[in-house]
Amino acid sequence: MTSIKGDAVAGATRPSLDTVMAADHVAFSYSSAAGAHPVLGDISFTIARGEFVSLVGPSGIGKTTLLRVLSGLMQPTAGEVRLDGERVTEPPRQLALVLQDYSRSLLPWMSIERNVALPLRSAKVARTEVRSRTAAALDAVGLAGDSEKYPWQLSGGMQQRVAIARALAYQPEVLVMDEPFASVDAQTRFDLEDLVLRLRREFGMTVLLVTHDIDEAVYLSDRIVVLAGKPAQVADCLDVPLGPIRDQIATKALPEYAALRGRVLSEIRAASAARTDKKVG
Protein backbone atom coordinates (compact mmCIF):
# COMPACT_ATOMS: atom_id res chain seq x y z
CA MET A 1 0.00 0.00 0.00
CA THR A 2 2.92 2.34 0.60
CA SER A 3 3.74 2.19 -3.09
CA ILE A 4 0.50 3.95 -3.96
CA LYS A 5 0.92 7.57 -4.85
CA GLY A 6 -2.16 9.70 -5.08
CA ASP A 7 -1.88 10.24 -8.81
CA ALA A 8 -1.52 6.54 -9.37
CA VAL A 9 -5.02 5.85 -8.07
CA ALA A 10 -7.36 5.53 -10.98
CA GLY A 11 -9.98 8.25 -11.01
CA ALA A 12 -8.47 10.33 -8.19
CA THR A 13 -7.80 13.30 -10.41
CA ARG A 14 -9.89 14.21 -13.43
CA PRO A 15 -8.35 17.13 -15.23
CA SER A 16 -10.98 16.94 -17.98
CA LEU A 17 -13.77 18.18 -15.68
CA ASP A 18 -14.22 21.63 -14.22
CA THR A 19 -12.13 21.28 -11.07
CA VAL A 20 -13.21 23.16 -7.95
CA MET A 21 -10.91 21.73 -5.34
CA ALA A 22 -7.59 20.02 -5.82
CA ALA A 23 -5.31 18.35 -3.32
CA ASP A 24 -1.87 18.19 -4.89
CA HIS A 25 0.57 15.85 -3.12
CA VAL A 26 -0.69 17.02 0.24
CA ALA A 27 1.19 15.79 3.31
CA PHE A 28 0.69 16.75 6.89
CA SER A 29 2.48 16.05 10.18
CA TYR A 30 1.52 17.14 13.65
CA SER A 31 4.60 18.37 15.40
CA SER A 32 4.97 17.87 19.13
CA ALA A 33 7.74 17.71 21.68
CA ALA A 34 8.23 14.06 20.73
CA GLY A 35 8.86 15.08 17.12
CA ALA A 36 6.86 15.09 13.91
CA HIS A 37 3.90 12.73 13.74
CA PRO A 38 3.05 12.20 10.08
CA VAL A 39 -0.69 11.71 9.56
CA LEU A 40 -1.20 12.39 5.86
CA GLY A 41 1.26 10.84 3.45
CA ASP A 42 0.93 12.03 -0.12
CA ILE A 43 -2.63 12.77 -1.02
CA SER A 44 -3.82 13.91 -4.41
CA PHE A 45 -7.34 14.10 -5.71
CA THR A 46 -9.65 16.60 -7.33
CA ILE A 47 -13.28 17.45 -6.92
CA ALA A 48 -15.31 18.65 -9.90
CA ARG A 49 -17.85 21.45 -9.72
CA GLY A 50 -21.16 20.19 -8.42
CA GLU A 51 -19.72 16.83 -7.47
CA PHE A 52 -20.56 15.03 -4.22
CA VAL A 53 -17.46 13.33 -2.82
CA SER A 54 -17.32 11.26 0.34
CA LEU A 55 -14.17 10.58 2.27
CA VAL A 56 -14.14 7.31 4.17
CA GLY A 57 -11.60 5.42 6.21
CA PRO A 58 -11.14 3.85 9.63
CA SER A 59 -11.28 5.98 12.75
CA GLY A 60 -8.07 7.86 13.50
CA ILE A 61 -6.75 7.56 9.94
CA GLY A 62 -6.69 11.34 9.44
CA LYS A 63 -10.01 12.30 7.84
CA THR A 64 -10.58 15.31 10.10
CA THR A 65 -6.96 16.32 9.63
CA LEU A 66 -7.34 16.17 5.86
CA LEU A 67 -10.54 18.21 6.00
CA ARG A 68 -8.87 20.90 8.12
CA VAL A 69 -6.01 21.08 5.63
CA LEU A 70 -8.35 21.15 2.62
CA SER A 71 -10.44 23.94 4.13
CA GLY A 72 -7.43 26.10 4.97
CA LEU A 73 -7.58 25.83 8.77
CA MET A 74 -4.17 24.13 8.71
CA GLN A 75 -1.29 24.40 6.26
CA PRO A 76 -0.03 21.21 4.61
CA THR A 77 3.56 20.35 5.47
CA ALA A 78 4.09 19.51 1.79
CA GLY A 79 2.10 19.94 -1.39
CA GLU A 80 -0.77 22.35 -1.81
CA VAL A 81 -4.52 22.71 -1.84
CA ARG A 82 -6.21 24.74 -4.54
CA LEU A 83 -9.72 26.08 -4.71
CA ASP A 84 -10.85 27.46 -8.06
CA GLY A 85 -7.22 27.31 -9.12
CA GLU A 86 -5.98 29.44 -6.24
CA ARG A 87 -3.75 28.20 -3.48
CA VAL A 88 -5.61 27.88 -0.18
CA THR A 89 -3.86 29.50 2.78
CA GLU A 90 -6.86 30.58 4.87
CA PRO A 91 -10.45 29.30 4.81
CA PRO A 92 -11.80 30.59 1.47
CA ARG A 93 -14.93 32.71 1.24
CA GLN A 94 -16.82 30.32 -1.03
CA LEU A 95 -16.48 27.43 1.43
CA ALA A 96 -18.55 26.52 4.49
CA LEU A 97 -17.38 24.02 7.03
CA VAL A 98 -19.37 21.87 9.45
CA LEU A 99 -16.88 20.46 11.91
CA GLN A 100 -17.15 17.18 13.77
CA ASP A 101 -17.19 19.05 17.08
CA TYR A 102 -20.40 20.83 16.18
CA SER A 103 -21.45 21.70 19.74
CA ARG A 104 -18.22 23.59 20.30
CA SER A 105 -18.81 25.70 17.21
CA LEU A 106 -22.05 27.27 18.47
CA LEU A 107 -22.06 30.46 20.50
CA PRO A 108 -23.85 29.84 23.82
CA TRP A 109 -24.68 33.53 24.28
CA MET A 110 -26.71 33.72 21.09
CA SER A 111 -30.06 32.28 20.17
CA ILE A 112 -30.19 29.62 17.47
CA GLU A 113 -31.43 32.17 14.99
CA ARG A 114 -28.60 34.60 15.72
CA ASN A 115 -26.06 31.79 15.55
CA VAL A 116 -27.24 30.87 12.08
CA ALA A 117 -27.40 34.50 10.98
CA LEU A 118 -23.97 35.54 12.27
CA PRO A 119 -21.81 34.51 9.29
CA LEU A 120 -24.25 36.31 6.97
CA ARG A 121 -24.24 39.43 9.10
CA SER A 122 -20.47 39.30 9.26
CA ALA A 123 -20.42 39.08 5.46
CA LYS A 124 -22.63 42.20 5.31
CA VAL A 125 -25.58 40.48 3.65
CA ALA A 126 -28.68 42.72 3.59
CA ARG A 127 -30.88 42.43 6.69
CA THR A 128 -34.02 41.17 5.02
CA GLU A 129 -32.06 38.57 3.14
CA VAL A 130 -30.31 37.44 6.32
CA ARG A 131 -33.70 36.99 7.93
CA SER A 132 -35.21 35.02 5.08
CA ARG A 133 -32.18 32.79 4.53
CA THR A 134 -31.90 32.08 8.26
CA ALA A 135 -35.57 31.23 8.53
CA ALA A 136 -35.44 29.01 5.45
CA ALA A 137 -32.36 27.12 6.69
CA LEU A 138 -33.83 26.56 10.16
CA ASP A 139 -37.05 25.41 8.60
CA ALA A 140 -35.18 23.02 6.32
CA VAL A 141 -33.47 21.27 9.25
CA GLY A 142 -36.71 21.16 11.23
CA LEU A 143 -35.81 23.78 13.84
CA ALA A 144 -38.14 26.60 12.81
CA GLY A 145 -39.94 26.43 16.16
CA ASP A 146 -36.74 26.57 18.20
CA SER A 147 -35.13 29.65 16.71
CA GLU A 148 -35.38 31.67 19.94
CA LYS A 149 -33.75 28.97 22.04
CA TYR A 150 -30.11 28.81 23.01
CA PRO A 151 -27.75 26.03 21.87
CA TRP A 152 -27.40 24.59 25.36
CA GLN A 153 -31.16 24.15 25.54
CA LEU A 154 -31.04 21.69 22.62
CA SER A 155 -30.13 18.03 22.35
CA GLY A 156 -26.92 16.99 20.61
CA GLY A 157 -28.70 16.13 17.39
CA MET A 158 -30.51 19.47 17.37
CA GLN A 159 -27.23 21.33 17.90
CA GLN A 160 -25.77 19.42 15.01
CA ARG A 161 -28.67 20.55 12.83
CA VAL A 162 -28.06 24.15 13.88
CA ALA A 163 -24.47 23.87 12.65
CA ILE A 164 -25.77 22.40 9.38
CA ALA A 165 -28.38 25.14 9.04
CA ARG A 166 -25.70 27.78 9.55
CA ALA A 167 -23.65 26.30 6.71
CA LEU A 168 -26.71 26.01 4.44
CA ALA A 169 -27.83 29.58 5.10
CA TYR A 170 -24.36 30.71 4.06
CA GLN A 171 -25.03 29.18 0.61
CA PRO A 172 -21.43 28.19 -0.07
CA GLU A 173 -20.11 27.00 -3.38
CA VAL A 174 -18.35 24.21 -1.57
CA LEU A 175 -19.86 22.58 1.51
CA VAL A 176 -17.43 20.59 3.63
CA MET A 177 -18.84 18.45 6.43
CA ASP A 178 -17.19 16.18 8.98
CA GLU A 179 -19.60 13.45 10.09
CA PRO A 180 -22.45 15.92 10.22
CA PHE A 181 -25.23 13.38 10.77
CA ALA A 182 -23.51 11.38 13.47
CA SER A 183 -25.83 12.10 16.36
CA VAL A 184 -29.29 12.31 14.84
CA ASP A 185 -31.86 9.52 14.70
CA ALA A 186 -32.26 7.45 11.54
CA GLN A 187 -35.30 9.27 10.17
CA THR A 188 -33.80 12.73 10.72
CA ARG A 189 -30.63 11.49 9.16
CA PHE A 190 -32.45 10.40 6.01
CA ASP A 191 -34.24 13.74 5.88
CA LEU A 192 -30.98 15.67 6.24
CA GLU A 193 -29.27 13.52 3.61
CA ASP A 194 -32.06 14.22 1.15
CA LEU A 195 -32.02 17.89 2.08
CA VAL A 196 -28.33 18.17 1.24
CA LEU A 197 -28.90 16.34 -2.05
CA ARG A 198 -31.76 18.69 -2.91
CA LEU A 199 -29.81 21.84 -2.06
CA ARG A 200 -26.90 20.60 -4.04
CA ARG A 201 -29.15 20.24 -7.09
CA GLU A 202 -30.79 23.63 -6.52
CA PHE A 203 -27.62 25.65 -5.96
CA GLY A 204 -25.13 23.53 -7.86
CA MET A 205 -23.20 23.15 -4.62
CA THR A 206 -20.11 20.98 -4.43
CA VAL A 207 -20.07 18.75 -1.35
CA LEU A 208 -17.21 17.04 0.44
CA LEU A 209 -18.38 14.76 3.21
CA VAL A 210 -16.50 12.73 5.79
CA THR A 211 -18.51 9.82 7.10
CA HIS A 212 -18.18 6.60 9.02
CA ASP A 213 -21.36 5.30 7.53
CA ILE A 214 -20.82 3.33 4.34
CA ASP A 215 -24.51 3.37 3.45
CA GLU A 216 -24.47 7.11 3.69
CA ALA A 217 -21.35 7.39 1.54
CA VAL A 218 -22.78 5.22 -1.23
CA TYR A 219 -26.25 6.75 -1.08
CA LEU A 220 -25.05 10.35 -1.30
CA SER A 221 -21.88 10.34 -3.36
CA ASP A 222 -20.85 10.60 -6.95
CA ARG A 223 -17.45 9.39 -5.87
CA ILE A 224 -15.97 7.83 -2.75
CA VAL A 225 -12.36 8.38 -1.72
CA VAL A 226 -11.03 5.67 0.57
CA LEU A 227 -8.13 6.55 2.85
CA ALA A 228 -5.77 3.90 4.17
CA GLY A 229 -2.27 3.48 5.50
CA LYS A 230 -0.10 5.24 7.98
CA PRO A 231 0.53 7.97 7.07
CA ALA A 232 -2.80 8.02 5.25
CA GLN A 233 -2.98 7.83 1.48
CA VAL A 234 -5.72 7.54 -1.07
CA ALA A 235 -6.23 3.79 -1.32
CA ASP A 236 -9.03 3.92 -3.85
CA CYS A 237 -11.44 6.18 -5.66
CA LEU A 238 -14.79 4.66 -6.49
CA ASP A 239 -17.33 6.03 -8.92
CA VAL A 240 -20.89 5.72 -7.75
CA PRO A 241 -22.92 5.55 -10.97
CA LEU A 242 -26.34 5.70 -9.36
CA GLY A 243 -27.54 8.80 -11.18
CA PRO A 244 -28.29 12.28 -9.88
CA ILE A 245 -31.65 11.47 -8.26
CA ARG A 246 -31.55 9.17 -5.27
CA ASP A 247 -34.28 7.67 -3.18
CA GLN A 248 -33.84 6.24 0.29
CA ILE A 249 -35.79 3.11 -0.56
CA ALA A 250 -35.44 2.59 -4.32
CA THR A 251 -31.74 3.46 -4.60
CA LYS A 252 -30.80 1.30 -1.66
CA ALA A 253 -32.64 -1.63 -3.23
CA LEU A 254 -30.53 -1.54 -6.40
CA PRO A 255 -28.05 -4.39 -6.92
CA GLU A 256 -25.36 -1.85 -7.90
CA TYR A 257 -25.88 -0.21 -4.53
CA ALA A 258 -25.29 -3.47 -2.68
CA ALA A 259 -22.20 -4.23 -4.77
CA LEU A 260 -20.66 -0.81 -4.15
CA ARG A 261 -21.47 -1.00 -0.48
CA GLY A 262 -19.73 -4.38 -0.24
CA ARG A 263 -16.70 -3.09 -2.05
CA VAL A 264 -16.26 -0.01 0.13
CA LEU A 265 -16.78 -2.06 3.25
CA SER A 266 -14.11 -4.60 2.33
CA GLU A 267 -11.66 -1.81 1.49
CA ILE A 268 -12.19 -0.13 4.84
CA ARG A 269 -11.81 -3.49 6.55
CA ALA A 270 -8.55 -4.05 4.72
CA ALA A 271 -7.38 -0.58 5.70
CA SER A 272 -8.24 -1.16 9.38
CA ALA A 273 -6.59 -4.57 9.35
CA ALA A 274 -3.43 -3.10 7.82
CA ARG A 275 -3.35 -0.52 10.60
CA THR A 276 -3.78 -3.08 13.39
CA ASP A 277 -1.17 -5.36 11.84
CA LYS A 278 1.30 -2.54 11.80
CA LYS A 279 0.61 -1.70 15.42
CA VAL A 280 0.97 -5.33 16.52
CA GLY A 281 4.08 -5.97 14.42
Add this chain to the structure above:
Amino acid sequence: MAPLAAPGHVLTWRAFGRLPRLALTVARELWFAVVVLALWWVLSSGSTSFYFPPLSEIWARFQELWLFDRVPTDVWPSLRNFGLAIVLSCAVGIPLGVVLGSLRRVREIVSPVLGFGWALPKLALLPAFIAVAGIGDGMRVSFILAGAVWPILLGAQDGVRAVDPGLRDMARSYRFGRGTLLFRVLLPAAAPQIFAGIRTSLAIGLVLMIVGEMLVASSGLGFFVLQSQQSYALVDMWAGALLIGMLGYLITLLFTVLERFVLRWHFARRAMHAAG
Protein backbone atom coordinates in the same frame (compact mmCIF):
# COMPACT_ATOMS: atom_id res chain seq x y z
CA MET B 1 -35.79 14.99 19.22
CA ALA B 2 -37.70 16.56 22.07
CA PRO B 3 -36.09 19.70 23.42
CA LEU B 4 -34.44 19.28 26.77
CA ALA B 5 -36.48 20.67 29.61
CA ALA B 6 -34.87 23.92 30.58
CA PRO B 7 -35.80 26.55 33.12
CA GLY B 8 -37.12 29.56 31.23
CA HIS B 9 -37.03 28.58 27.58
CA VAL B 10 -36.81 32.09 26.32
CA LEU B 11 -34.58 34.51 28.17
CA THR B 12 -36.12 37.91 28.29
CA TRP B 13 -36.57 40.74 30.71
CA ARG B 14 -40.00 39.32 31.48
CA ALA B 15 -38.58 36.06 32.71
CA PHE B 16 -35.89 37.92 34.58
CA GLY B 17 -38.21 40.38 36.22
CA ARG B 18 -40.86 38.00 37.49
CA LEU B 19 -41.64 39.52 40.87
CA PRO B 20 -41.82 36.55 43.26
CA ARG B 21 -38.51 35.24 42.05
CA LEU B 22 -36.94 38.65 42.39
CA ALA B 23 -38.28 38.97 45.93
CA LEU B 24 -36.84 35.58 46.79
CA THR B 25 -33.47 36.56 45.38
CA VAL B 26 -33.46 39.79 47.37
CA ALA B 27 -34.42 37.94 50.55
CA ARG B 28 -31.62 35.45 50.00
CA GLU B 29 -29.17 38.29 49.55
CA LEU B 30 -30.29 40.43 52.47
CA TRP B 31 -31.06 38.11 55.38
CA PHE B 32 -27.58 38.12 56.86
CA ALA B 33 -27.25 41.91 56.83
CA VAL B 34 -30.66 42.21 58.45
CA VAL B 35 -29.71 39.75 61.20
CA VAL B 36 -26.44 41.56 61.91
CA LEU B 37 -28.15 44.94 62.11
CA ALA B 38 -30.91 43.59 64.36
CA LEU B 39 -28.38 42.01 66.72
CA TRP B 40 -26.35 45.20 66.79
CA TRP B 41 -29.49 47.20 67.57
CA VAL B 42 -30.56 44.91 70.44
CA LEU B 43 -27.16 44.32 71.98
CA SER B 44 -26.16 47.98 71.92
CA SER B 45 -29.52 49.36 73.01
CA GLY B 46 -28.55 49.97 76.68
CA SER B 47 -24.91 50.68 76.00
CA THR B 48 -23.31 53.52 77.91
CA SER B 49 -19.84 52.83 76.57
CA PHE B 50 -18.26 55.85 74.97
CA TYR B 51 -16.74 53.71 72.25
CA PHE B 52 -19.80 51.64 71.46
CA PRO B 53 -22.82 53.93 71.43
CA PRO B 54 -26.29 52.42 70.87
CA LEU B 55 -27.16 51.82 67.24
CA SER B 56 -30.31 53.87 67.71
CA GLU B 57 -28.14 56.90 68.44
CA ILE B 58 -25.85 56.13 65.49
CA TRP B 59 -28.88 55.78 63.26
CA ALA B 60 -30.29 59.14 64.35
CA ARG B 61 -26.95 60.76 63.55
CA PHE B 62 -26.77 58.80 60.31
CA GLN B 63 -30.01 60.38 59.18
CA GLU B 64 -28.86 63.88 60.12
CA LEU B 65 -25.56 63.48 58.33
CA TRP B 66 -26.31 61.44 55.28
CA LEU B 67 -29.93 62.23 54.43
CA PHE B 68 -28.72 64.36 52.70
CA ASP B 69 -26.77 67.12 54.36
CA ARG B 70 -23.23 66.06 53.74
CA VAL B 71 -23.82 64.08 50.60
CA PRO B 72 -22.46 66.79 48.26
CA THR B 73 -19.35 67.43 50.37
CA ASP B 74 -18.36 63.98 51.60
CA VAL B 75 -20.27 61.20 49.81
CA TRP B 76 -20.41 62.45 46.25
CA PRO B 77 -16.68 63.18 45.83
CA SER B 78 -15.79 59.74 47.14
CA LEU B 79 -18.25 57.93 44.92
CA ARG B 80 -17.33 60.00 41.88
CA ASN B 81 -13.64 59.19 42.29
CA PHE B 82 -14.44 55.55 42.87
CA GLY B 83 -16.77 55.31 39.89
CA LEU B 84 -14.36 57.10 37.61
CA ALA B 85 -11.50 54.84 38.67
CA ILE B 86 -13.56 51.69 38.05
CA VAL B 87 -14.70 52.91 34.65
CA LEU B 88 -11.11 53.75 33.73
CA SER B 89 -9.95 50.36 35.02
CA CYS B 90 -12.41 48.70 32.64
CA ALA B 91 -11.47 51.02 29.77
CA VAL B 92 -7.78 50.18 30.24
CA GLY B 93 -7.96 46.64 31.57
CA ILE B 94 -10.40 45.04 29.14
CA PRO B 95 -8.74 46.10 25.85
CA LEU B 96 -5.27 45.41 27.21
CA GLY B 97 -6.38 42.05 28.55
CA VAL B 98 -7.94 41.11 25.22
CA VAL B 99 -4.76 42.06 23.37
CA LEU B 100 -2.54 40.15 25.79
CA GLY B 101 -4.89 37.17 25.72
CA SER B 102 -4.68 37.07 21.92
CA LEU B 103 -0.96 37.58 21.41
CA ARG B 104 1.11 34.87 23.04
CA ARG B 105 4.47 36.48 22.32
CA VAL B 106 3.52 39.83 23.83
CA ARG B 107 1.93 38.11 26.81
CA GLU B 108 5.10 36.16 27.54
CA ILE B 109 7.11 39.38 27.55
CA VAL B 110 4.62 41.40 29.58
CA SER B 111 3.45 38.79 32.08
CA PRO B 112 6.23 39.48 34.66
CA VAL B 113 5.13 43.11 34.62
CA LEU B 114 1.54 42.07 35.31
CA GLY B 115 2.55 39.75 38.12
CA PHE B 116 4.63 42.54 39.61
CA GLY B 117 1.90 45.17 39.30
CA TRP B 118 -0.71 42.86 40.79
CA ALA B 119 1.47 41.82 43.74
CA LEU B 120 2.86 45.26 44.52
CA PRO B 121 1.40 46.65 47.77
CA LYS B 122 -0.39 49.73 46.50
CA LEU B 123 -0.51 51.37 49.93
CA ALA B 124 3.27 51.42 50.09
CA LEU B 125 3.22 53.44 46.89
CA LEU B 126 0.86 56.11 48.21
CA PRO B 127 3.69 58.54 49.05
CA ALA B 128 5.02 58.11 45.53
CA PHE B 129 1.58 58.83 44.14
CA ILE B 130 1.36 61.98 46.22
CA ALA B 131 4.78 63.05 45.05
CA VAL B 132 3.87 62.58 41.40
CA ALA B 133 0.20 63.50 41.31
CA GLY B 134 -0.31 65.75 44.31
CA ILE B 135 -3.25 65.28 46.66
CA GLY B 136 -6.11 66.25 44.38
CA ASP B 137 -8.82 64.13 42.83
CA GLY B 138 -6.46 63.10 40.01
CA MET B 139 -4.17 61.44 42.50
CA ARG B 140 -7.05 59.74 44.31
CA VAL B 141 -8.49 58.37 41.09
CA SER B 142 -5.14 57.13 39.81
CA PHE B 143 -4.40 55.54 43.19
CA ILE B 144 -7.65 53.52 43.05
CA LEU B 145 -6.99 52.73 39.39
CA ALA B 146 -3.53 51.39 40.21
CA GLY B 147 -5.09 48.76 42.41
CA ALA B 148 -8.34 48.06 40.60
CA VAL B 149 -7.07 47.61 37.04
CA TRP B 150 -5.24 44.32 37.56
CA PRO B 151 -8.07 41.89 38.29
CA ILE B 152 -9.99 43.21 35.26
CA LEU B 153 -6.96 42.99 33.02
CA LEU B 154 -6.10 39.48 34.18
CA GLY B 155 -9.74 38.39 33.92
CA ALA B 156 -9.97 39.62 30.32
CA GLN B 157 -6.64 38.05 29.43
CA ASP B 158 -7.47 34.64 30.91
CA GLY B 159 -11.00 34.78 29.51
CA VAL B 160 -9.76 35.38 25.98
CA ARG B 161 -7.07 32.72 26.31
CA ALA B 162 -9.68 30.21 27.39
CA VAL B 163 -11.91 30.77 24.34
CA ASP B 164 -12.75 27.36 22.89
CA PRO B 165 -10.51 26.55 19.89
CA GLY B 166 -13.65 25.20 18.23
CA LEU B 167 -15.14 28.70 18.30
CA ARG B 168 -11.96 30.19 16.88
CA ASP B 169 -12.02 27.64 14.06
CA MET B 170 -15.64 28.50 13.36
CA ALA B 171 -14.87 32.23 13.32
CA ARG B 172 -11.95 31.64 10.97
CA SER B 173 -13.80 29.33 8.64
CA TYR B 174 -16.60 31.89 8.20
CA ARG B 175 -14.03 34.64 7.83
CA PHE B 176 -15.38 36.83 10.61
CA GLY B 177 -13.95 40.33 10.51
CA ARG B 178 -12.13 41.79 13.49
CA GLY B 179 -15.23 43.52 14.80
CA THR B 180 -17.40 40.42 14.68
CA LEU B 181 -14.65 38.31 16.19
CA LEU B 182 -14.12 40.78 19.03
CA PHE B 183 -17.68 41.74 19.91
CA ARG B 184 -19.57 38.56 19.01
CA VAL B 185 -17.04 35.91 19.98
CA LEU B 186 -14.09 36.93 22.16
CA LEU B 187 -15.70 39.46 24.52
CA PRO B 188 -18.86 37.44 25.23
CA ALA B 189 -16.74 34.34 25.79
CA ALA B 190 -14.48 36.21 28.20
CA ALA B 191 -17.33 38.11 29.85
CA PRO B 192 -17.83 35.77 32.84
CA GLN B 193 -14.18 36.13 33.77
CA ILE B 194 -14.19 39.86 33.09
CA PHE B 195 -17.15 40.26 35.42
CA ALA B 196 -15.42 38.21 38.10
CA GLY B 197 -12.44 40.55 37.70
CA ILE B 198 -14.61 43.65 38.04
CA ARG B 199 -16.17 42.23 41.21
CA THR B 200 -12.72 41.91 42.78
CA SER B 201 -11.78 45.36 41.51
CA LEU B 202 -14.81 46.90 43.21
CA ALA B 203 -13.73 45.48 46.56
CA ILE B 204 -10.11 46.56 46.14
CA GLY B 205 -11.13 49.96 44.81
CA LEU B 206 -13.39 50.67 47.76
CA VAL B 207 -10.61 49.91 50.25
CA LEU B 208 -8.12 52.06 48.37
CA MET B 209 -10.63 54.88 48.14
CA ILE B 210 -11.21 54.94 51.91
CA VAL B 211 -7.56 54.53 52.81
CA GLY B 212 -6.46 57.18 50.36
CA GLU B 213 -8.94 59.62 51.85
CA MET B 214 -7.91 58.76 55.39
CA LEU B 215 -4.29 59.47 54.64
CA VAL B 216 -4.27 62.48 52.37
CA ALA B 217 -7.63 64.01 51.65
CA SER B 218 -9.50 66.89 53.18
CA SER B 219 -12.88 65.59 52.14
CA GLY B 220 -14.57 62.29 51.43
CA LEU B 221 -15.85 59.44 53.56
CA GLY B 222 -12.52 58.10 54.73
CA PHE B 223 -11.49 61.57 55.78
CA PHE B 224 -14.77 62.06 57.65
CA VAL B 225 -14.49 58.82 59.62
CA LEU B 226 -10.89 59.37 60.62
CA GLN B 227 -11.48 62.99 61.57
CA SER B 228 -14.52 62.06 63.69
CA GLN B 229 -12.47 59.49 65.52
CA GLN B 230 -9.64 61.93 66.13
CA SER B 231 -12.04 64.55 67.50
CA TYR B 232 -13.76 61.96 69.74
CA ALA B 233 -17.05 62.21 67.84
CA LEU B 234 -17.56 58.46 68.12
CA VAL B 235 -21.20 58.53 67.06
CA ASP B 236 -20.20 60.38 63.89
CA MET B 237 -17.44 57.87 63.29
CA TRP B 238 -19.85 54.95 63.59
CA ALA B 239 -22.38 56.69 61.35
CA GLY B 240 -19.66 57.13 58.73
CA ALA B 241 -18.54 53.52 59.04
CA LEU B 242 -22.14 52.38 58.73
CA LEU B 243 -22.52 54.37 55.52
CA ILE B 244 -19.31 52.96 54.06
CA GLY B 245 -20.48 49.46 54.86
CA MET B 246 -23.87 50.11 53.30
CA LEU B 247 -22.36 51.63 50.19
CA GLY B 248 -20.01 48.71 49.72
CA TYR B 249 -22.90 46.33 50.15
CA LEU B 250 -25.14 48.24 47.77
CA ILE B 251 -22.46 48.49 45.10
CA THR B 252 -21.90 44.74 45.22
CA LEU B 253 -25.64 44.11 45.12
CA LEU B 254 -26.17 46.37 42.12
CA PHE B 255 -23.23 44.78 40.40
CA THR B 256 -24.71 41.34 40.99
CA VAL B 257 -27.97 42.43 39.40
CA LEU B 258 -26.09 43.80 36.38
CA GLU B 259 -24.02 40.63 36.09
CA ARG B 260 -27.11 38.42 36.31
CA PHE B 261 -28.69 40.41 33.52
CA VAL B 262 -25.73 40.72 31.15
CA LEU B 263 -24.62 37.11 31.66
CA ARG B 264 -28.08 35.59 31.87
CA TRP B 265 -27.15 33.03 29.23
CA HIS B 266 -24.20 32.00 31.38
CA PHE B 267 -26.19 31.58 34.60
CA ALA B 268 -29.09 29.86 32.87
CA ARG B 269 -26.73 27.42 31.19
CA ARG B 270 -24.92 26.72 34.45
CA ALA B 271 -28.19 26.19 36.28
CA MET B 272 -29.30 23.76 33.59
CA HIS B 273 -26.08 21.76 33.72
CA ALA B 274 -26.24 21.70 37.51
CA ALA B 275 -29.84 20.45 37.41
CA GLY B 276 -29.20 17.91 34.66
